[in-house]
Amino acid sequence: MIRTLDRLTPALSRGVTLCAVMVLVAMLPWISGRDPARSILRARMGEQDASPEALAALRDRLGLAEGPVAHMRGWFAGLAQGDWGTSWISGAPVLPGMVKALGVSLTLMSAAFAVALVTAVLLAGPTMRRGLRGRDTRSSGTVAASLTAMPEFMLSALFLVVFSVWLGWLPPYGWQGPAHVVLPALALGLPGGGLLGRLLTNAVAATFHERWIATWAVAGFSRRQIARAVLRRSLPALMPQMGMIVVGMTGGAIAVEQVFSIPGLGRAVLGAASAQDLPALQAGILILLLNALVIGVVANLIRVALLGRALHMGALPVARVVPLPPDPRLWLVPAAVVVILLVLLAAGLPRDPFTSQFLRLQPPGFDLPLGADGLGRDVLARIAHGALSTVGMAVLVTLISLFIGLGMGLMPRLAIGLIEVTKATPPTIAALIVVAAMGPSAPGALLAVTAVAWAPLAAHTAALVTEARAQPHVRIAPILGVGPLRLIPRSILPAIFGPVLRHAMLRLPGNALALAALGFLGLGARPPSPEWGLILADALPYVERAPLAVLTSVLALALISVLGVSLVSMTRR
Incomplete structure (x- = not known):
């Protein structure tokens, strides 16, 4: 009976997770907390206020008056019949x-x-x-x-x-x-x-x-x-x-x-x-x-x-490759990146990142080391202030993901479905769901990246927990009267926390780049925030007139990429 339950639990977890995702997608018009009918009319009519009569008529026509549960049932029934909905903007399927x-x-x-x-x-x-x-x-x-x-x-x-x-x-x-x-x-x-x-x-x-x-x-x-x-x-x-x-x-x-x-x-x-x-x-x-x-x-x-x-x-042996000997020179790369970031911060933080005080797309000069953007703002100041914003949010995402990953990884059978689905979800798709619920914002981008960043850490934790439970001193603990509430903090967590923490720190640069990607797509921080992805998005329309402005933003993002590469290279040795 116990073995059957152990086999059914992962399958049940996957099924529940898929059903939850489908329900979440179906409830997108409602989870924002806004009136769906008002959102439809605003999408069609711009910022004009709709009359109560028009709202009531639209709710009746689209079946919104019956509430979210009935609307969700109708949405699923429409999917089964090949009707995936009608655009709120164009009115077409x-x-x-x-x-x-x-x-x-x-x-x-x-x-x-x-x-x-x-x-x-x-x-x-x-x-x-x-x-x-x-x-x-x-x-x-x-x-x-x-x-x-x-x-x-x-x-x-x-x-x-x-x-x-x-x-x-x-x-x-x-x-x-x-x-x-x-x-x-x-x-x-x-x-x-x-x-x-x-x-x-x-x-x-x-x-x-x-x-x-x-x-x-x-x-x-x-x-x-x-x-x-x-x-x-x-x-x-x-x-x-x-x-x-x-x-x-x-x-x-x-x-x-x-x-x-x-x-x-x-x-x-x-x-x-x-x-x-x-x-x-x-x-x-x-x-x-x-x-x-x-x-x-x-x-x-x-x-x-x-x-x-x-x-x-079972005829597949597993081999381990002997790692390369450590190379102390590899520390020079992340050290150099940190030094460059500190120089950018020291040079740019005292400057104003918001005021348009220069000529539009003004080229670099002595008083303007990295030039001005399309609105005449100091690019150096925006990159320096954006470093604090992007990297600071990435640190917060990493820490939250670490604790969620540890918690979910300690119950791998129950969480396996959620872990697998989340690992297969890019941050951009998660951000689209968050934007539908709360609109584009920096907290929304943080929530979207965190919503998927914990899954690799949870999978790593689950694998380490399996290894830790197979150790002789852990297997014999229940016989000696040590319950699970005492076993986890005394024997399991000390064995897995260090490796999972290092894994989380390795993902810090990737989380920063994911946040920048959402800002670039307009799914994250909003103007005039000096967020790195938003800086690149602001510069891209002027790529033919001022390609250097785009290249400057790319090089700033490349610093995070280089930092991630160097950290991964060191840990593989």
């Missing part, structure tokens, strides 16, 4: 437009995934060649980590400046031919390719440490046969992560489509969120979630097909 935008996004994501695969093969190629020649397969992974740490919106702005404005090689905006696909696909695919390349490199290196490699070499198998077998052995473990990478592209595609003016699903959903067109937003979020679910199922099916009979025979 939302599904055809969203499906058309989905086709554009899938084309972009396919090209980006091809870029990611090529990047991963190029990154893992040297490790494969060294393994086939019997050499050391350990790798620092610096290049892969560098690509992984670059957010899509930052790469998009950088490529726009370099390849479209300065070099003029590729078109900057639109979706009219193959040439318009190149820069968006590179911006979207390179970060995923870096992560996939790092995972593939580690998996290949681990496989070459298994004993059967030497046996095959002695038996006379060719290098090509061994390489094929190594890939067949390495890829199954990567399929869940590969699915997560593709799901992550759905969030990154929103920023890429916004920068390059691509009429895809991400841009359509972002526009619906900005206009508070909640039926369109509901349909877009639901399509994004279904897309993530399908990707996860396909990745798992490919994994099962690759494993074949070995999945049921």
